[in-house]
Amino acid sequence: MQSIGAAIQTLLLAAQDFKLGTLWICDIFHCDKEIYSWLNIKDELVAAVAIGYPNESPYPRPRKLLDKVVKWI
Numbered sequence: 001m002q003s004i005g006a007a008i009q010t011l012l013l014a015a016q017d018f019k020l021g022t023l024w025i026c027d028i029f030h031c032d033k034e035i036y037s038w039l040n041i042k043d044e045l046v047a048a049v050a051i052g053y054p055n056e057s058p059y060p061r062p063r064k065l066l067d068k069v070v071k072w073i
């Protein structure tokens, strides 16, 4: 699972380099049967990524300071 997450993050960063917009979707469980059918696969689906040309640029979201979310030991 962690490797899949790392791969998706790398995919999203690469897409951004091409000026593409993405959405990481883990909430695919309500439509996984349809996706299995479209892709003709039987493997477990973990996530989906929507990729497209964005028509808007949302403002940067507020971020917590690094020292509020990371504990160095």
Ligand SMILES: Cc1cc2nc3c(=O)[nH]c(=O)nc-3n(C[C@H](O)[C@H](O)[C@H](O)COP(=O)(O)O)c2cc1C
Binding pocket: 023, 024, 025, 026, 027, 028, 061
């Ligand atoms: C592991 C993971 C799963 C996500 N699953 C969904 C999802 O199912 N539906 C959705 O609309 N966004 C999903 N997102 C996108 C987040 O809601 C959010 O838009 C994205 O992380 C960007 O927010 P940020 O700018 O605060 O990082 C997911 C993000 C991550 C990292």
